[in-house]
Amino acid sequence: MNTTTPAQAPLKLAVILASNREGRFGPVVAEWFLSRATLREDFTIDYLDLGETELPSALSYRPGPEVRAVLEKVTPVLDAADAYVVLTPEYNHSFPAVLKSLIDWHYGEWQAKPVGFVSYGGMSGGLRAVEQLRQVFAEMHAVTVRDTVSFHNAGAHFDDEGNHRDPAGPDAAAKTMLDQLAWWASTAPCARRRAFSALSVVVVTVSSGGAAGPCSTARAPSSAVGRAG
Template identity: 95%
Template sequence: MNTTTPAQAPLKLAVVLASNREGRFGPVVADWFLSRAALRDDFAVDFIDLGETELPSALSYRPGPEVRAVLDKVTPVLDGADAYVVLTPEYNHSFPAVLKSLIDWHYGEWQAKPVGFVSYGGMSGGLRAVEQLRQVFAEMHAVTVRDTVSFHNAGAHFDDEGNHRDPAGPDAAAKTMLDQLAWWASALRGAKAVHPYGA
């Protein structure tokens, strides 16, 4: 007999890899982060790779069958999540267009849920993309956590097997971000159980 109550059940965490460029470095960072998230007993993790999801940028109130097929895979994961981690590179001082498409194709799924960020890039480590995403997710009624995991000149920090050359710093940053995400996700899940958001 399962005696776990909804409040005690693991939090559902949806990790979104935002890069879809050919030759992208994102999967290396994603594998690293997913291995850290897997060590947590408080999260059950789902993974969405936008490089493998043909999501068009043109929005429609009546999406065609091809778009509907994509949304039928992605939307239930986003809707069922208690929290999100967006793993994003920085393209031209911003975040990838495919990520904006994912955000814009959804609305209620994001509401009253926390979002954390893992970013990577050159000198900025993707932090300019993260700052813009904070504004976008605020419009979605989501809560972004303060601390991020950021990889400056990311390619130089991982070996050929995808291991970080000096993991202490990023491991600590990931723990801090996931701790904050867990607190917000648990608090908001409990609050919504008592009083649905927007009701």
């Protein structure tokens, strides 16, 4: 009798860069984060750069062919994902409009999936944008993990090659957040397969990612103290 447990397939992580501003700093932060996330064996990464995605701000239940063509590039990625990381700046005490458009064009894709945040900005490090996003994703029945990675006065922390000048703190914060995402992404499919019987909504999509195996019984990873800046 074979008592070995098959290795679980990697989870699908969608990394979303939320800035589309001209001259943006976001790609520097994105490259730093992706260089860390791609080292992990428990995730495969899909990357969505909203600066290269022209989603219309006007929503429609019956989008035309041009809008459908844009959605066909992003919706399958969101649908297949087991977890998300949103990389966001802070614009005027909030997050970019292009990110709100992406969220609002979708619904079932977000449900019962975990979301982590990497934020950057001035003195606040983008954390005010993150706090608003937690409310938005709660409405989508998504789960936002506690720990974030935040860069206060972000430009001063990276050299001209995009390397962080003191990476130990941000690296530890990123690991903690990704550990939490992996735990939630392995656990949440149980809820999705029960079709949200306790809720008054209908689940319209189910993730096809690698977390469809047995429900995790492991305890959630502990949170790190403080945040990297």
